[in-house]
Amino acid sequence: MGPLMDLDRSAAEALDAVDPLAWFRDRFVIPDGIVYLDGNSLGMLPRATVARLAAVVSQEWGERLIRGWSEGWMELPNSVGDELGSAVLGAAPGQVTVADSTTVCFYKLASAALDLRPGRTEILTDLDNFPTDRYVLEGLAATRGLTIRWLSGPADGGISVGDVASAVGDRTALVTLSHTAYRSGFIADMAGISAAAHETGALILWDLSHSAGSVPLALDRDGADLAVGCTYKYLCGGPGSPAYMYVRDELQEQLRQPIWGWLGREDPFAMAAGYVPAAGVDALRSGTPPVLGLACAQEGIRIVSEAGVPAIRAKGIALTSYLIEVAEGLLAGFGVGVGSPRDPAGRGSQVALTHPDARGLCAALIHRGVIPDFREPNVIRFGLAPLTTRFVDVWDGLNTLRDLLASAAGGSSRP
Amino acid sequence: MGPLMDLDRSAAEALDAVDPLAWFRDRFVIPDGIVYLDGNSLGMLPRATVARLAAVVSQEWGERLIRGWSEGWMELPNSVGDELGSAVLGAAPGQVTVADSTTVCFYKLASAALDLRPGRTEILTDLDNFPTDRYVLEGLAATRGLTIRWLSGPADGGISVGDVASAVGDRTALVTLSHTAYRSGFIADMAGISAAAHETGALILWDLSHSAGSVPLALDRDGADLAVGCTYKYLCGGPGSPAYMYVRDELQEQLRQPIWGWLGREDPFAMAAGYVPAAGVDALRSGTPPVLGLACAQEGIRIVSEAGVPAIRAKGIALTSYLIEVAEGLLAGFGVGVGSPRDPAGRGSQVALTHPDARGLCAALIHRGVIPDFREPNVIRFGLAPLTTRFVDVWDGLNTLRDLLASAAGGSSRP
Numbered sequence: 048m049g050p051l052m053d054l055d056r057s058a059a060e061a062l063d064a065v066d067p068l069a070w071f072r073d074r075f076v077i078p079d080g081i082v083y084l085d086g087n088s089l090g091m092l093p094r095a096t097v098a099r100l101a102a103v104v105s106q107e108w109g110e111r112l113i114r115g116w117s118e119g120w121m122e123l124p125n126s127v128g129d130e131l132g133s134a135v136l137g138a139a140p141g142q143v144t145v146a147d148s149t150t151v152c153f154y155k156l157a158s159a160a161l162d163l164r165p166g167r168t169e170i171l172t173d174l175d176n177f178p179t180d181r182y183v184l185e186g187l188a189a190t191r192g193l194t195i196r197w198l199s200g201p202a203d204g205g206i207s208v209g210d211v212a213s214a215v216g217d218r219t220a221l222v223t224l225s226h227t228a229y230r231s232g233f234i235a236d237m238a239g240i241s242a243a244a245h246e247t248g249a250l251i252l253w254d255l256s257h258s259a260g261s262v263p264l265a266l267d268r269d270g271a272d273l274a275v276g277c278t279y280k281y282l283c284g285g286p287g288s289p290a291y292m293y294v295r296d297e298l299q300e301q302l303r304q305p306i307w308g309w310l311g312r313e314d315p316f317a318m319a320a321g322y323v324p325a326a327g328v329d330a331l332r333s334g335t336p337p338v339l340g341l342a343c344a345q346e347g348i349r350i351v352s353e354a355g356v357p358a359i360r361a362k363g364i365a366l367t368s369y370l371i372e373v374a375e376g377l378l379a380g381f382g383v384g385v386g387s388p389r390d391p392a393g394r395g396s397q398v399a400l401t402h403p404d405a406r407g408l409c410a411a412l413i414h415r416g417v418i419p420d421f422r423e424p425n426v427i428r429f430g431l432a433p434l435t436t437r438f439v440d441v442w443d444g445l446n447t448l449r450d451l452l453a454s455a456a457g458g459s460s461r462p
Numbered sequence: 463m464g465p466l467m468d469l470d471r472s473a474a475e476a477l478d479a480v481d482p483l484a485w486f487r488d489r490f491v492i493p494d495g496i497v498y499l500d501g502n503s504l505g506m507l508p509r510a511t512v513a514r515l516a517a518v519v520s521q522e523w524g525e526r527l528i529r530g531w532s533e534g535w536m537e538l539p540n541s542v543g544d545e546l547g548s549a550v551l552g553a554a555p556g557q558v559t560v561a562d563s564t565t566v567c568f569y570k571l572a573s574a575a576l577d578l579r580p581g582r583t584e585i586l587t588d589l590d591n592f593p594t595d596r597y598v599l600e601g602l603a604a605t606r607g608l609t610i611r612w613l614s615g616p617a618d619g620g621i622s623v624g625d626v627a628s629a630v631g632d633r634t635a636l637v638t639l640s641h642t643a644y645r646s647g648f649i650a651d652m653a654g655i656s657a658a659a660h661e662t663g664a665l666i667l668w669d670l671s672h673s674a675g676s677v678p679l680a681l682d683r684d685g686a687d688l689a690v691g692c693t694y695k696y697l698c699g700g701p702g703s704p705a706y707m708y709v710r711d712e713l714q715e716q717l718r719q720p721i722w723g724w725l726g727r728e729d730p731f732a733m734a735a736g737y738v739p740a741a742g743v744d745a746l747r748s749g750t751p752p753v754l755g756l757a758c759a760q761e762g763i764r765i766v767s768e769a770g771v772p773a774i775r776a777k778g779i780a781l782t783s784y785l786i787e788v789a790e791g792l793l794a795g796f797g798v799g800v801g802s803p804r805d806p807a808g809r810g811s812q813v814a815l816t817h818p819d820a821r822g823l824c825a826a827l828i829h830r831g832v833i834p835d836f837r838e839p840n841v842i843r844f845g846l847a848p849l850t851t852r853f854v855d856v857w858d859g860l861n862t863l864r865d866l867l868a869s870a871a872g873g874s875s876r877p
Contacts (some may be wrong), residue, residue, distance in 0.1 A: 076524035085528045108700055109491035109507040113500045120701055148749025150723030151566055179724035182737040233811035235496035257546040285523055286535055307601035308565030309594035318838055322597040334550035341755050414463025423733055
């Protein structure tokens with residue numbers, strides 16, 4: 048199988064040679080000696096971010112000092128939010144702001160949504176939703192005496208419109224799901240599920256963390272009420288960069304988030320007595336905007352915007368399809384399964400491969416410079432960020448995995 | 463008075479010449495052409511931060527990517543918290559963590575404190591407390607049906623032990639105050655007020671934003687239960703850098719903060735079902751730590767630590783005393799008052815000068831390159847960060863103010 052493997056790498060090289068997004072890799076800092084397949088955990092560093100951050104620090108903070116707040120900093124949450132809304136989320140201006148961590152943003156919007164549905168006693172979510180969403184909901188449910196109704200989809204999939212439609216009812220205050228499931232990569236039907244929630248008067252809150260910057264989103268069109276997401280995955284905002292909140296225009300006047308800070312108040316620098324929420328998404332703010340993180344998020348969003356989500360999506364489908372194809376060829380007989388949807392339209396820019404020793408294999412891969420991540424209980428998750436991942440990276444990663452599996456099977460290169 | 467003024471500036475120069483902290487100014491980026499007297503709003507940029515941030519971005523994020531989380535990033539909130547606790551807060555290790563904005567931190571701790579005193583119906587705070595604290599409390603009180611009892615101190619002072627002692631009672635769940643008042647600079651008696659709160663079984667939460675890095679703090683010794691503060695003022699963490707929370711050791715097991723995120727859970731990467739709070743201050747975490755902001759905060763804290771709070775405090779007293787003295791000489795007869803405590807021991811590293819046209823004067827000062835800030839209704843606030851402010855800066859600032867007042871009074875240099 049040696050020659051065949053060479054052939055296979057040539058095939059990857061050929062795919063890279065015709066990849067219209069290949070040149071975007073030069074816009075990023077690419078570390079030597081590793082094959083990075085974890086861009087859905089932490090996106091790579093855009094070169095533009097290095098320059099921008101140096102300018103924000105040395106010229107803005109260093110030279111302008113407090114004047115920076117009236118020279119653009121205070122507007123960053125909303126201006127970055129609008130850029131994100133337009134380029135990535137399918138959201139018209141004035142509905143997105145960037146602030147806080149994803150967890151805090153999710154808490155604010157989930158709490159505010161529950162306040163809008165008093166008397167309703169249930170929250171509907173996915174048993175396999177991203178952990179922070181589940182834990183926030185548990186906290187809110189405990190405080191308010193609500194019940195969480197846990198939906199359950201297949202391990203290689205997620206929650207369908209039918210799952211939601213059959214569980215939602217007039218007791219449901221809030222339905223909340225990840226748009227792309229963090230482990231399987233399953234893409235939920237935003238329009239269908241939002242409609243099913245609305246059918247019974249529930250609100251819908253989407254977590255877009257594993258979608259934004261990799262798959263098309265149309266929040267306005269698809270009936271999302273509320274959404275949150277992080278900027279450090281496909282949006283390349285850097286470790287712990289701030290998250291964003293989307294609140295549909297029509298809901299903004301009634302929605303009241305729970306953390307009443309000075310920067311969410313009307314005319315904050317009056318520092319007056321009594322909290323009066325600011326108009327629009329400004330009311331979602333609490334504390335002082337994290338300027339450095341916002342600048343980094345903005346640079347990442349701009350690269351995504353420049354490449355365009357349709358082109359990114361096309362490459363994401365090609366990469367994940369290629370990975371599954373190569374896995375089925377190279378890894379056949381080693382007990383590796385595919386834990387992601389087979390239909391590329393229903394799959395984000397990530398693939399879960401399953402194996403009983405996924406944890407050990409993942410550690411061994413990282414030791415050899417191939418970086419995916421492990422997800423409980425049995426998943427090696429490959430996040431194929433389309434702007435920085437080459438087809439040869441996929442091939443190299445799986446070929447290394449094949450070597451590891453073959454050694455474990457006793458040195459034979461064919462099981 | 464011309465020659466006298468020259469003499470006065472020489473006096474400032476003489477004070478600078480013998481200032482043992484003068485050399486710390488070289489550790490900061492100092493903008494040309496301005497006199498910066500607003501270090502209590504936004505601290506100057508440490509040169510070390512420029513280098514550190516470049517390393518964190520290019521070497522850690524750029525090269526190590528997701529591996530950064532297991533190579534120190536995940537520990538930053540607590541390691542920076544412990545450095546801050548030891549150097550600045552008077553807090554033994556394991557009681558401080560850095561995360562989120564001050565507003566979100568204040569919300570978490572105030573909410574958690576109220577949960578620990580069920581059945582009690584009142585919150586006690588200062589009518590002139592920093593706005594974000596007041597607004598957060600209003601939000602919590604509205605949700606829980608509690609009453610806020612507003613204490614009121616003199617405009618040039620703050621809340622005394624007696625004020626608290628006579629208002630606190632068995633209905634009081636929480637007493638919360640700023641340690642240094644944001645407008646007047648009044649320093650509250652932490653030990654006395656904490657004891658008065660405890661006398662009736664209330665908890666005490668301190669906002670240290672205008673104290674930390676400028677005046678001595680001894681949270682452990684002085685009986686603080688809880689505290690929060692920002693890192694972008696005297697701690698020089700940069701615009702919107704993350705805040706910190708202190709929870710006294712004995713309270714940590716019972717205290718449960720409301721935003722149950724994945725990183726506050728025991729064994730977060732198990733991503734298991736059901737929130738179980740982590741041990742110690744880890745349970746205060748919600749979302750992903752903001753790595754860049756944490757690195758900046760750490761550098762600022764390290765400079766403060768190196769200089770030492772006692773030396774910083776000594777210079778802060780000298781600077782503010784000098785400012786008041788010069789104001790009383792240079793500005794006599796122009797309707798300028800002192801809106802800060804006269805006793806230097808009771809005053810932070812800031813001075814409020816009052817004038818009916820404070821707003822206009824402040825704008826005119828900034829136009830001339832002298833940067834204090836305006837605070838409603840009639841205060842020009844001078845924040846004299848001891849590591850970066852020279853006595854000549856104080857003199858130059860007040861001399862410019864004198865010119866403005868004299869022009870307004872008709873060009874006479876003596877009113």
